[in-house]
Amino acid sequence: MADKSALIAMLKPAVEAAGMEFWGLELMVSQRHALLRVFIEHEDGVTVDDCARVSHQISGVLDVEDPISTEYRLEVSSPGWDRPLFTEDQFARFVGGKIKFKTILPVQGRRNFTGTLEAVQDGTITLALDAETRVNISLSQIDKAHVVPDVQAELSKKR
Incomplete structure (x- = not known):
């Protein structure tokens, strides 16, 4: 399974190609499955359509690269008011x-x-x-x- 830095390097270009800022990601892994949460940002805000578009873009990359060896769920969202800080x-x-x-x-x-x-x-x-x-x-x-x-x-x- 890819580590966070490898996932960031893999997914950040896809987010930016969709016209959004890559804010960060969280990867939570249990024995049976994983949750990959990707946060996106834009100066004009983030809409549900933005999240869907980026999710589709990221899914394509994940399908080709296959960095997560277990079953996983992908969530794409804005960081929100209580946004996580990564950098x-x-x-x-x-x-x-x-x-x-x-x-x-x-x-x-x-x-x-x-x-x-x-x-x-x-x-x-x-x-x-x-x-x-x-x-x-x-x-x-x-x-x-x-x-x-x-x-x-x-x-x-x-x-």
């Missing part, structure tokens, strides 16, 4: 916003962090946990991260 550039887009993440191993005795993202530089983020407490964590130590949306701010943008 340093994505973290940088949300400096000043609130994020939540889990580390691979404990850092300062804990694995779960929530706070305001203050800086991203050279593969390290600075997170303000409160008014006095800051923590610097390497992106390589982060297992999963996502934006904590400010729902009120998002709703006021829609008006």
Whole structure:
């Protein structure tokens, strides 16, 4: 079975050929089947038709390359308001916003962090946990991260 970096290298061109930005992917594997979740983005937003078009494009690549050795389900979606963060550039887009993440191993005795993202530089983020407490964590130590949306701010943008 292909690893995530091989899947990204394989699928990113197909997403971009469909006129979308490749945001990231998650691969969850159990004994019987796998779930491949691909996130796409576009400056004008992502529609159901966009997801269907990209899903068709990706399915063609997966059928030819056959990188997943078990039965799998493909999901294509926008990253949403509480979007996962995969790359340093994505973290940088949300400096000043609130994020939540889990580390691979404990850092300062804990694995779960929530706070305001203050800086991203050279593969390290600075997170303000409160008014006095800051923590610097390497992106390589982060297992999963996502934006904590400010729902009120998002709703006021829609008006």
